[in-house]
Amino acid sequence: MxxxxxxxxxxxxxxxxxxxxxxxxxxxxxxxxxxxxxxxxxxxxxxxxxxxRFSTGYLQIQDVLYEEEPSMDNSLLVSDSLLISVRPFLKRIAYTVPRIQSFALASTEAATRGAMVTGIDPETENRFNSLPEQVVEGRYLAASDHAVLVAEGLAGLLKTRVGDTLVLIGQGYQGSMAAGKYPVKGIVRLRIPELNNNAVYMPLSAAQDFYGAENRLTSLIVMPADPGDADRLTEDLSAAVDSNWYVVRSWKYLLQDxxxxxxxxxxxxxxxxxxxxxxxxxxxxxxxxxxxxxxxxxxxxxxxxxxxxxxxxxxxxxxxxxxxxxxxxxxxxxxxxxxxxxxxxxxxxxxxxxxxxxxxxxxxxxxxxxxxxxxxxxxxxxxxxxxxxxxxxxxxxxxxxxxxxxxx
Amino acid sequence: MKVIRTHDLSKTYNHLVVPVKALVNVNLEISEGEFTAIVGPSGSGKTTLLNMLGGLDQPTSGKIFIDDTEITGMKESRLIDFRLRNIGFVFQSYNLIPVLTAIENVSFIMLLQNYPKDKMEKRARELLEQVGLADKADVRPQKLSGGQQQRVAVARALASNPRFVLADEPTANLDTQSAFNLLDIMLRLNREENITLLFSTHDQRVIDRARRVITLVDGSIVEDQHFEK
Known part of the structure; x- marks a missing residue:
């Protein structure tokens, strides 16, 4: 050889x-x-x-009917049973991002526009997508605020500035009327143009009040400790939650298009x-x-x-x-x-x-x-x-x- | 003892436009220790005969025996092995392996034969010494003259201790002095080592030194002369 x-x-x-x-x-x-x-x-x-990072998260827990009809009526209840079924997986979960969101009309003295009003937990949202870094005017939200952040594009359309008052009118949980006046605490510049032209953020509790949906979320984003574990965690959580009420979707499902x-x-x-x-x-x-x-x-x-x-x-x-x-x-x-x-x-x-x-x-x-x-x-x-x-x-x-x- | 025997050996090339009879009923016996030249004009069948005797080509009809083994119809893999152990080749264009040194070229045949490694180098050096190239052992072919390359080829042909050596026009590409040197070496090996040598040649210098000259014309032996030298 x-x-x-x-x-x-x-x-x-x-x-x-x-x-x-x-x-x-x-x-x-x-x-x-x-x-x-x-x-x-x-x-x-x-x-x-x-x-x-900015939209879906690695996986989301939703109400089983939410995907078919994404309305406040199909929001999920953060129940004890949900918390108990998620508990065994806490070590594999870095943090969760609760959100409640629906469309509403946003009005100022100058104009009225459709807006996506999202209730967020300011702290976890910061961890999730560094939203405070996008604030270009005013200040970021605190959990106890009764105020809103308006996306820069929408603020321009509404001709509103920090300190102005925004009137929001929409449909709440089970057909209730959602209405409220909120001072503009800050303006955020969002990278995604569509969002930048219609997003309004408010603290989660204020949003739940606004929509009349106490203790309810439209989605609970789950960020795994190891992103590589996302698929398995989706499977495990799907098996653990009550499938009559909840469904767990991975980012691959949410971003299938x-x-x-x-x-x-x-x-x-x-x-x-x-x-x-x-x-x-x-x-x-x-x-x-x-x-x-x-x-x-x-x-x-x-x-x-x-x-x-x-x-x-x-x-x-x-x-x-x-x-x-x-x-x-x-x-x-x-x-x-x-x-x-x-x-x-x-x-x-x-x-x-x-x-x-x-x-x-x-x-x-x-x-x-x-x-x-x-x-x-x-x-x-x-x-x-x-x-x-x-x-x-x-x-x-x-x-x-x-x-x-x-x-x- | 007869080293080579042929019986009614014929070869016809049918793949040409007109079938060509290269060899016609050649009956030939070569004894051990002979120094034989096969001569004849171009196209007389010299190379074809050498190819048959070397097992490089198969006859259309007839038989070839090397010692008592019939090589006609032998499977190629057996024939390759048979050639390796029984036949030495010297080609007109030397055909040394260009990437191997002189000693490696000589050893190469022994390597193929699975010759004991400890004795291989010694024997290769001895063979190079016999052809007067002991000092060129570590030189690659392109650094050697034509005559030197052909002498390495002779040493390589002898490396396997073959029953006979076939040399196809070995002096055709050599100048006069190199051709004489090569012939002297081959004659000496023939006389001293009793090596059987069979040449095809046009070269009068080779013909003059051969002890037997077989003349081929149109594929047939027309003359078979023996000389005392």
Whole structure:
């Protein structure tokens, strides 16, 4: 075996340029594929993170009927039975974010607009989505306040400022009238334009009073101690709560439209990556083919001398393995600093593209994912592809006729 | 003792536009220790005959025996093994393995034979010494002259202790001095080690030194001369 390895290794370096070109082909394939995948997955991770942190949370407990008809009548009661069923999982839960929300009309002296009035626990909301950091005017809410935060866009539409009074009118629990006057304590600038144009926040207890829904929530967001545990925690909580009244939804369920969109996008990006693979595969095949043509006579001579075809095939396969392995490892290693840099320093977007992404409610940046699976998968795919191409010389060796070749 | 025997050996190439009879009923016996040249004009069947005798090609009809073993119809894997243990080859274009040094090229055959490793290097050096290249043991082929490469090829051919050596136009690419050196070495090996050598050649220098000259014309033996030298 040693002589086969020696032969393979030295053969690689008899045509340094060809070997380097082949290694470079594998290297670029791996590096490009890793960067492309990392870029795509990074964008998705950011999207999901944004949505989970600012919108749905990792999982939510809702009333069973809420999804079908999201109204105050289908809000959930924070009952003793619910608390008892959740208690065994407290160690796996970092914190919960209670919310009660419905639409109402918001009026000032100047204008009236539809608004999404959300009752929040100011402390946990801060932990959940750093809402106080979004306050651009006035101050953040305290749990005991009887006041509201108005999103900057809506404040503009209503021509209201901190210290003004906002009148809210809507429908409360079981058809009751929800109405109240609330001083504007602060203005918040929300990243998602749709929210920025209709959000009104008030402390949870004030909102429950407003909607006449004491001790009720429209959703209880649960943040797991380990985000990776979200799926299992969803399953466990689903099994624990009274399914006649409560349902536990994971972020994957709540964001299924977004995930479907991502899957479609992934599929179209994969087509581009497959094209890249094909181009690279032909590059590698070209160099392997030129190597075969150059060494046909030598292979025939070796068989004539008494070298078994399988041993000769092994030499060629070892050469392919060396090239593929070196290229794949080099590609993965050299992609690492690029990916790491853009993972920590996402590419900021500007102009129309940034505006468009903002419209979707996402940060206008392009981060890279540093998921080790991407490195492993892409390096492995290109490596396997190169090894498969490396079987071409093996095939040719087993079909080679020695007479025409060895007499040269 | 007869090392090679052929019985009505014929080869027709049917894949060409017109079938070509390369060998026609060749009956030949080569004894141990002979130094034989197969001569004839281009296309007379010299190389085809050598390919048959070396088990590199199969005849259309007829039989070949090496010692008492019939190699016609033998399976390729057995034939490769048989060649490795019984036949040495010297090619016109030397055909050394370019990435191996002279001594590694000579040892290569022994490695394929699973020759004991502790004796391999010693024997390879001895063979290189016999062909006058002891000082070039660690040099790769591209750093050797044509004559030196062909001498390494001879050492390689002898490495397996073959029953005979087939040399296809071994001096065709060599200058006069290198050709004479090579012939001297082969003659000495033939005389001193009783190695059986069979050449195909156009080269008068080889023909002049051969003790037996077989002339082929159109695939048939037309003359078989023995000389006392």
């Amino acid at each position: 040693k002589i086969l390895v020696t032969l393979a290794w030295r053969n690689l370096w008899r045509s340094k340029r060809r070997t380097m070109i082949t290694i470079a082909s594998v290297f670029f394939a791996v590096a490009l594929a890793i960067n492309a995948q990392s870029f795509q997955q990074g964008s998705y991770e950011l999207m999901i993170d944004n949505m989970v 977004l995930l479907s969109l991502m899957e479609f996008d992934t599929a179209s990006n994969m087509v581009i990556i497959y094209i890249l693979y094909i181009v690279i595969a032909f590059g590698i095949f070209g160099t392997i083919l030129s190597m075969m043509i150059e060494r046909n006579a030598e292979f025939a001579m070796l068989i004539s001398l008494g070298m078994k075809r399988r041993r000769l095939a092994m030499v060629c396969l070892l050469e392919s393995l060396f090239i593929s392995f070196t290229g794949a490892i080099a590609g993965a290693v050299l992609a690492l600093p690029v990916v790491a840099w853009y993972h920590h320093h996402p590419i900021p977007l500007k102009g129309d593209l940034a505006e468009m992404i903002l419209q979707y409610g996402f940060e206008p940046v392009l981060p890279f994912s540093a998921d080790p699976k991407i490195f492993l998968t892409q390096a492995l795919i290109v490596f396997v592809m190169a090894v498969i191409i490396g079987f071409y010389p093996v095939y040719k060796i087993f079909r080679m006729k020695t007479v025409e070749r060895s007499n040269r």
